[in-house]
Amino acid sequence: MNLKDRLALIKNSNDHHVYLPHRKRDMPEGWTETAPFVWMREIDRPCSGAPIVFSPHLMRPMHEDGRRDQEGTYPHAPTLPAIPAERIVFFDLETTGLSGGAGTIAFLSTVGHFEGADLVLRQTFLCDYPGEREFLALIISQIAKADWVVSYNGAAFDLPLLQTRSVLNRIAMPLIRHIDILHDCRRFWGTKVPSCSLASMEALLLKKERDEDIPASLVPRVWLDYVKTEMPRDEQSALLSLVWHHNVQDVVSLAQLFILIESIYRAPESVLFQYSIDPVGLARRLLKTGRVEEAKRVLLMVRDNPRLFELTGVARMRALRLLASIAWKERNRELYVKTILAMDGESLFGCVAKAKLYEHFLRDEAQALEWARRSRDIALAEGDGTQIPASSLSALSLEAIDHRIARLTRKIADIYSEMNREMDNPGTR
DSSP states (O other), X not given: OOHHHHHXXXXXXXXXXXXXXXOOOOOOTTOEEEETTEEEEEEEEEOTTOOSEEOGGGTSOOOTTSOOOTTSOOSSOOOOOOEEGGGEEEEEEEESOSSOSTTOOEEEEEEEEEXXXXXXXXXXXXXXXXXXXXXXXXXXXXXXXXXXXXXXXXXXXXXXHHHHHHHHTTOOOOOOOXXXXXXXHHHHHTTTSSOOOHHHHIIIIIOOOOSSOOXXXXXXXXXXXXXXXXXXXXXXXXXXXXXXXHHHHHHHHHHHHHHHHHHHHHSTTTSTTTTTOOHHHHHHHHHHTTOHHHHHHHHHHHHHOGGGSOOOHHXXXXXXXXXXXXXXXXXXXXXXXXXXXXXXXXXXXXXXXXXXXXXIISOOXXXXXXXXXXXXXXXXXXXXXXXXXXXXXXXXXXXXXXXXXXXXXXXXXXXXXXXXXXXXXXXXX
C-alpha cells in the first residue's frame, strides 16, 4: 500500500468514525459513558461567597460589539453591565505532557460553572486514544456555550493544546472570550512569592494546602500506564482516582481565586491591604483598563502613607516612578513636583530625578548641583569606580551625570559673573 492509499484510508476512517475494537473499562459509580472511550460525571461543590453576577469586563475590557482594542490599551473605563455568574465557566485540562506540542494529548477535563451557591463540575475522561475526537468535541461544546472561559495558565498551555488537537482531529474550535488569571496573580503577587503556581496562590490567598494530592509531574505517567494495562491493578486505579481529584481541586481553586481577583477589580482601594497586593502591579492593571484616577489614588497612598505598606525602597521607588510618569503625561505640574520630591534621596534614580527637577522646573541650580553630585557618589559606589551597573536609562550613566554637573557648574558661574557685573556697574542694566 502506497502513501496515497494510506492517507485515503485514514480519511475514510475519520469520516465514518471507525474505531478500534472497544475495550470496555470498569469505571467507578457516578461515571457515564457518553461515547466509546469517553466517560463523564457531574460533581456539585458548595462555594461560599459566590456572587450572583460577575463583571469580567473590568478585568478584560471589551468594546460593546465584543472586540478588544488592537493595541490592548483602553483609554476609557469600561461601562458594560455585569453578567450572571452561570455565564462564566472554569476550565482545566490534564495532559500527557507539560510541554505542549502536537504529540501531547489531553485525557481529562473539568469544566465548572456556578448555579446559585454551588459550583457544578462536569468532568470528562478519555480512557483510550481512539476516543479523542469525541472527547475534544464534548469539551468544546461545554466551553463554547459560555460568555467567558476562565483558566490558570490556559493562555499559554490549555487552550493552545486544545486548539492543536482540534485541528488534528478536524474539529472547528470557536473563538472564545478568555481570562487567564495567572497573569493577574503575577501582577498582584509576583513580587511576594517565589512561584505563581496554583499551589502557591492557594496557600497565599485561599489559606489551604492539599493533603492527599498527586504531583502534577506524575499525572501523565499515571494515565499512560493505565492505557497500556488491560486490567488496571488496584494501585493504578487508586492513582487514577487521585488524578481525577487533583483536576477537580484545580478547578475549585480556580473558581475561588477568580471570585477574589474579580472583587479586586471592582473595589481596588478597599482590598489593597486585605490581600497584600503589589500596588504597582494593581496600578498598572488599572491604567491598562482605562481607570486612571483609581490608579493614581492607589499610587498616592504609597507616596503619602508609606508606613501602611510593607514595601522595600526599590518597590516604593517603582510606585513613585509610575506616578511621576502619569503626572508628566497629564502635564500635572503639582503632582509631578510633589512626587519627585517624595523620592528616596539615597537612590540613584531619586537623586537624578531631583537634580532634573531643580534645574528645569524649580530653576534652583545650586540645589540641582547638590543632587547631581550626590547621584555621582551613589553611581560610583554602585559601580566599579568608572561606571554604574548596566541601565536602560542613559540619564543614570556616570557620563550623563558628569555632563550634568559640568553644565550646572557653568550655569552657576555665569550667574555669579552676571551678579558681579551688576554690582560693579550698578547704573547699567
